[in-house]
Amino acid sequence: MLQPPASALYTRGLSPRQNGDMDDRAGHRVVIVGGGFGGLSAARSLRHAAVDVTLIDRRNFHLFQPLLYQVATGGLSPADIASPLRSVLRRQRNVRVLHGEVTEIESGARRVWMGGTSVDADTLVVAAGVAHHYFGHHDWQALAPGLKSIEDATDIRRRIFEAFERAELEIDPARQQAWMTFVVVGGGPTGVELAGAVGELAHYTLPGDFRRIDTRQARVHLLEGAGRILPTYDARLSPVAAASLKRLGVTVHTDSFVTDVRPDGVTVQSGQRTDTIPARTLLWAAGVKASALGAILARATGAELDRQGRVIVTPDLSVRGHPHVFVIGDLAHVPVPGGQPLPGVAPVAMQEGAYVARLISRRLRGLQTGPFRYRDYGSLAVIGRSAAVAQIGPLRLRGFLAWLTWLFVHLMYLVEFENRVLVLIQWGWNYVTRNRSARLITGEPDDERMGR
């Protein structure tokens, strides 16, 4: 038996003699690591199965990540898009939730450790997701925060609204313009949504609030390395999105790479050309890498990892040679014959979770299950009030209809859980008034950016 590292024994404040399995469970024990779209979908899909489920997460809530950019731009509050996992799973009596971080997986993956506490698993489902990736430039992280967690979102919110406050106080025109310049790195859905929301703030929400600056003079630059924004979407939607962004004062730079990030701006390489954009607010939506749990699982099972650190799984989403270990969601690399691996989006993770739950139930009844197949219902990205692009099967939507579709899909998901009708009301209000009442500057400012 592999012992967890000695330091881990104390991590969660338990003394060594308290170590050991907390299990008094009798049935087939399913341990799910991660309460995101994949893990939560797996847990809920197991509600009628004769299994004992343990869901472990570092956070005490499920986060609806697709709306995180709304928190970052002051439209919604964190609690509007986060549901306590215990609430969501309260009535599902075959699930218990443990709040903690998995620090070790034993060889063979029959037991996981959270510091000094261990949990036994007959079946293990790892759905630990991804973090930001700065392509080796770790120092960029503090200057250009990404958008994955609630803390990221309130940090970005602080940066955006503080920038306008600083511009109002600034006397030097060049410095003032740098405070009113925003650079979003990465032209995928998150980058597009973030850039559109900042443009909308500057053009529609904030004018009138300030006395010395005209917030409509704000500039938003969206940088994308590929030849078009939304590169994973249908090619016809990219120019539509770019035109909507332009109306919100967003300048789109394609074939453009960031080569340097400083507190007062970025250097951008576009072909042979190198430009410097003076800007005080830099936001990162460019790249992700796998959770460290991918490497921990690889050590325990010999699983193969791809370049981003994701676990390469077999067609039934299990780890090769370990049919009782599954990886789902953004952490899984699901090979698609002759194509790109499945994208890291919520529908993929949810379908994977439901598939694994079905496979586990059927296996306990002695039944075989065919390989996982992803059913693509479409993609959506929103650019601002009434503007979005959508591809749904053969349909390509844009403008208000796409926006309504986007609103409907996201609200239906939220409403499924809880009293998210409030979010609908908040949105209705925001839509009519262009209000963003959650624009609070909270937390500690970053000294380097503030020039002190």
Place this chain on the structure above:
Amino acid sequence: MLQPPASALYTRGLSPRQNGDMDDRAGHRVVIVGGGFGGLSAARSLRHAAVDVTLIDRRNFHLFQPLLYQVATGGLSPADIASPLRSVLRRQRNVRVLHGEVTEIESGARRVWMGGTSVDADTLVVAAGVAHHYFGHHDWQALAPGLKSIEDATDIRRRIFEAFERAELEIDPARQQAWMTFVVVGGGPTGVELAGAVGELAHYTLPGDFRRIDTRQARVHLLEGAGRILPTYDARLSPVAAASLKRLGVTVHTDSFVTDVRPDGVTVQSGQRTDTIPARTLLWAAGVKASALGAILARATGAELDRQGRVIVTPDLSVRGHPHVFVIGDLAHVPVPGGQPLPGVAPVAMQEGAYVARLISRRLRGLQTGPFRYRDYGSLAVIGRSAAVAQIGPLRLRGFLAWLTWLFVHLMYLVEFENRVLVLIQWGWNYVTRNRSARLITGEPDDERMGR
């Protein structure tokens, strides 16, 4: 002319040549420092006056502090009780809002400095409020946080919900009980409301969410140095409040003083008796001291400070010898002949703000104004769902009627500003379902408390 300290020149990232007055204003210049109940009331009451108002605040929002305990216990989101100052004052064209911290007041108080930026004042209104006071025990602050800011509230929220999570994971019964024991220091309205809300959480919201612990076994201790809780209220209301608290599992200790605070508990002195309460969650609602701006103002004007650092003002709320300088709100010590100085509550601050605004308007028209008189409409404290105590003129209310009164008074204030109808809906929902959907654990945990 007193120069600001050299270090302050760089505090806000402005180079020395950019220093100087940002004023291009022509009329009578009123500078208000602080956007709480007092400062905001003064600014709004000056809306028809022929003055140019500058409102300076460190935060970009007005905070409805009486409901902060609802954020700390997961019932409301920060944005529900915070209104961006720019939104609130958007249509009042004679006001500009500056987001920054006043670091110096020049001798004579005709100019204030925010780092390297200065603003001239013909009339200065200081409404900078108070901070927590640990009676010389600064080291207690990290272990027993107080409840004054949004950050305090989300910190306390994290501590409370993390405690239940840790109890669920804990195997040792004594350690488990320590995680399920909460100590609130201070039996004024804030302490009473906080203790009641924690008791309600444990008894009504959380049971059913956990599998190993019974949250109804949680213990809440409320410590008060005086002979009864709510010592500033009518004596008949204290036993009513104590009985309501008891029903929520709160143990009230009167004549009790904290003599030591540690990560794992407190020492309490009650008369000759010394007890130790093992508890992992300690909350501070015991004492306040004046903002540092009180001392800065005293240096600039020779104003007298009381023991808490508050500025002792004349009957018209000005600083003796400086009729153009006013202090209002919690920072002001308003002597009451033959009685205690006015309490640090929102109604006092709001009436003071309105009074000073009226005085300024009248003075510009050559009119005299009599001394400030506080009109006491009553006091309210809420203990939980349907339970509160209230004194309104000769009336002494308790139970559901007091609770309805409390709800009405607080909602009317919130609704006055903004789309706070949402808060009403949220409360209605919470009341029916006993739900607390905003119970997010966010931010970094405190290592010492966590035992690592």
